Amino acid sequence: MSENEALPESVEEPYPSEKYSWFVVSILLIAYIFSFIDRQILGFLVGPMKEDLGISDNHMALLGGFSFAVFYTIFGIPLGRLADSKSRRTIIAVGLAVWSLMSMGCGIAKNFATLAMFRMGVGVGEASLSPSAYSLITDLFKPNRIALAISVYGAGIYIGSGLAYLVGGIVVSFVGDAEFVTLPIIGDVKPWQSVFFYIGLPGLMFVPFMFLIKEPKRRGLGKNANAESVPLPEVFAYVKANWRTFFFHNVGFAFLSFIGYGSAFWIVEFFVRTHDMARGDIGKIYGVIVIVVGTLGIISGGFFADKLRERGYADSKMRVGLIAALCHIPLGLAFPLMPNSTLAFIVLCPAVYTAAMPFGVAPAAIQEMMPNRMRGQASAIYLFVVNMIGMGLGPNAVSFFTVNVFHDDSKLNWSLAIVSTVAGLLASFLLWKGMAQFRKSMETKEAMDA
Template structure:
């Protein structure tokens, strides 16, 4: 059994681990979000509507992401986390390349399911690696830096998507050896898939830290994991569903924001990719790191619920910034959008960090997978489709996408404020439960 008193890795090695994991996350989010700026050409070539397109963006990806996530989390708690991540990168990259060969809608759906299944391996293992690489007072910052990959990857997806659409209007289809003639949007999936497979070699530089903390090195039966989660069920429910509501608002809005700029403000896809993509990369990265730093700052001052408090603050600020979708002046829209992206990003580093603080080491990967199951199924699985269905079946007007985003995002963000606020006291109690569980495990049989 690993020695729980082992020193953490050196600062350089710990941040080296975060850097490699960050690159993985960037790559995964480029593959995941690239569809958002390719709505028009894919709709045209596959002859589908907004609702069908939203299923490619969300549910087809999310369904196997969440199904595979929990077994992947259990593997991360007991087997090689480095090997698990390598396997996941290879699978999702292969499936991304396959998306570039899709000729019919159902082909695309199947390949997006494969992308989701591969990506399910990354975050449970990554969170576990970082929790064993940093002491508790630095984890929120470390996990927030890793989570920058969400916004760096999404921003790069918008930039790449804008370049593809601009290229398509100028050059048209591309002839490739063996593959034959492909559309520009298909070409980018092929390139991204090849880049991901090549990246697998970079993962050889990852080092497995010694497992530490309460329960480290203990093989825990599934029934005991379930029993522990039930003992802190109020925390689990308020945390998972509170942050899932924020994820719902985030994914639901971001999936259609490029279309909002194109339809309601008359921008070209290339312009949206450049301007909105840059905002996502800069404001999103700043927001998620600020959230982590703020949580660590509060923790050092005795707030044992600091991660949850940052979630509440982020939800309130995001609710105010949702007014951006109702503004007509484009200059003001860009300014408010910067703050909107900043506040939306704030909680998505502290949310997984919060899990590490209330779970034994031997259950962290599984608890993280349950969290990812919830936020992905509700956020990515339902969010984009909810906005699309309000546009298609409530307003019945493509130009009403701005109102669909505003109402869907605002209502669900209000729910997150309530849930996260209700979770503050149970979260503090859950941290005490972990201490008692550790004391009990330390007693001789």
């Protein structure tokens, strides 16, 4: 049966086997790992890049945040629209090839402008992934398993981020104080430039594996099973009718993303400046923490949300986000102010756990409340808001306090503490207000599906 061939309205095509569905999640997870390695590696390379390129903390924050985020979010919306009607695996495969090549391009950049251009290219490529991945997963799993499945996929955030720091730490330790590294074909490059080739090439080699995924049947289409895509006015009308839910959900989770991106980008520099640690050692320790603790956090968040949903909590995903935000506030305030690196790393572990918990349940909530042919576009809107606020402004907010308020690079720890606390309080308020609105939207969606 072809993708667009409709079954009788009273018959729902069986879900694929769980074994196959989890296989697809594993392929998407690996792609997401590559995505976050390429996205987060700049945070490890702040020091050497500043020195070689002669740029400031604010310039580095633009490279790691806004220059990436603006193109990631803008291109995410049309790519999300494509995901609602076209081959999702092909969209992801093309995007993976683009962002891997652009990441390798960063390794030949000689100045800020060229590097910014390649980072924009990475953002365009990565915009293809999550709207299509969320949509695929939602069509593969029963509703009471979606939060866990998307959380497992979302573990790529923490495995990829952790590997970025681990790979960076290993490369820096390996090359030591060498001025140049010689690469085949490319020739001599700076050690920080070589890192981009080590992380970009494996992603490019993984592209053919995307075609092991078969497009699943799109579910919940009813009479619109043969429609290519929902007209944009209809999408806007649905979003407008549920605008309070979208606002509190998207902006609430965006402030949690604001904390995550702001802290992750500056964490290595924090340990260098505040605790005088070697960059390679920081990368190895922090990389392991992010991989292990962050992965446990995001998967457990999805597990708890699914259990709450089974017990009748329609707002389970918003509820888990609120709990995580409240738990993170004291931890995000405390870890930058610890008197030594050992205590800072100890407190950082539960901070990473609570920071990770919301980022499987947040996109799962969008999938749950949206009609099928709008899921990719709704996911793109969510990613637009979350990444413009989180990735686009989070690193810059930290550097703003360091450069423009304290006028002292050594005060980075206070900048991290202030940004984390204020954003955590805002996120908690918004998610608390959004719980009732989410329940209303779910009632509307269920009435439409009846």
